[in-house]
Amino acid sequence: MDLSAGGYLVVYNVLSLGIASMLFTTIFLFFAKDRVLPKYRMAIMVSATVTGIAAYHYFRMFDNFIEVFGPEAVDGATYNVGYRYVDWFLTVPLLLVETIAVLALAAAVQRSLLVRLIPAAALMIGLGYPGDARLDLLYEGDASLWGLFSTIPFLYILYVLFVELGKSLERQSAPVQRRIKELRLLLLATWGVYPIAFIFNMGAVASEGGFIAREVGYSIADILAKCLFGLMIFSIARMKSAEDDAEFAKVENREHA
């Protein structure tokens, strides 16, 4: 598969945007953790770790992309979609950890949510990879079957986040509940992009349009689902810190809820 000059530039710039967004969200969040109460700092540090791992993978993908499609393309080099799956294998469970951690629920409730969410996330990523990498493990062109397998844990995660987690939201203040509902909507909207991008590139033969749509879709979804998501987690932690501690609210010029 070849890329046109315009297609090359689009993917090139979107991967570079990915590096800049991930890298500086990471640095910002590691410094910003001191702007919330200690009990919320783990959630912020996990968020920073998620974008940090993603920054590393975007550097690799950017270099790999140039090696395959750039002006000095290396013969026999192939574009490795595995970077994305290794990234997600590490970052998606951590995203679920930061979401649960920022709520500061009782330890037993946290554990019960995470023992269900984390294996489901690992399964979702692991089952998607053979399809996206066109490994043809079961039969030729079996990508749609792997996509289907991967959708089952995906739906289970959404069920846990919307139904099970919903039950523990009642203990939060009204503004925090609103922000958490926005957070879940962001998660639903961005996670929904992944299967669509997957389907775009599922055709029997790799096509330029499918490749570009997949790379742009995955990258924009990643930036929203990791950077914007992490900043919203930070914002929830700031709100809850101000609610928990009037002195903090005063020192940080945060209005009391």
Place this chain on the structure above:
Amino acid sequence: MDLSAGGYLVVYNVLSLGIASMLFTTIFLFFAKDRVLPKYRMAIMVSATVTGIAAYHYFRMFDNFIEVFGPEAVDGATYNVGYRYVDWFLTVPLLLVETIAVLALAAAVQRSLLVRLIPAAALMIGLGYPGDARLDLLYEGDASLWGLFSTIPFLYILYVLFVELGKSLERQSAPVQRRIKELRLLLLATWGVYPIAFIFNMGAVASEGGFIAREVGYSIADILAKCLFGLMIFSIARMKSAEDDAEFAKVENREHA
């Protein structure tokens, strides 16, 4: 388009100046945040993030420039003005956030200013790119039209900063008001350079003079609008910290207003 030896050296050195300015303003501001009261630290961290993102892009632009025009120029490599637009897409909204954040206004006022400023900034950058990259999306040589489109949100941002923000300045002390007025003048003067640099390179055919004028114009404007601007934000935060807290003023040897 070819570059003369002198033209090459000018752009090369100005891009390197960009790296040095952005990188060390970032590092300085991340450490300097502890020299203001906690409620102003978010503004300083956002300033540091702005120059950090710009440092990343200046490293990329410098390498890309050498790849295209250097002694070992790569066949088929092109100079990617997209780096600047991706940079501005991230940093211009953040510059507006740091400006609003340092004023420590009421949360409702902050929100009302930012929901108008940030979409306008994104629109301004997004509409400028097709012209500057000579994508000819509408017709051949349509750069001036995109420049015109981009000017509309640009003027709106200036209106909000000068008229709407002006109303909330009355609550600030006289020295802080003076410094904020200087800050707005710096913003007006540096942001005014971008359309001029854009016009320089708008000719039907890419010319050496137009290219050099654009790169030097964008780089100097960037350094003033991000590094000097960020340091002025820091200075406002120091003044306001000393005004808010006599103990801070004494410990930091800052005169009281």
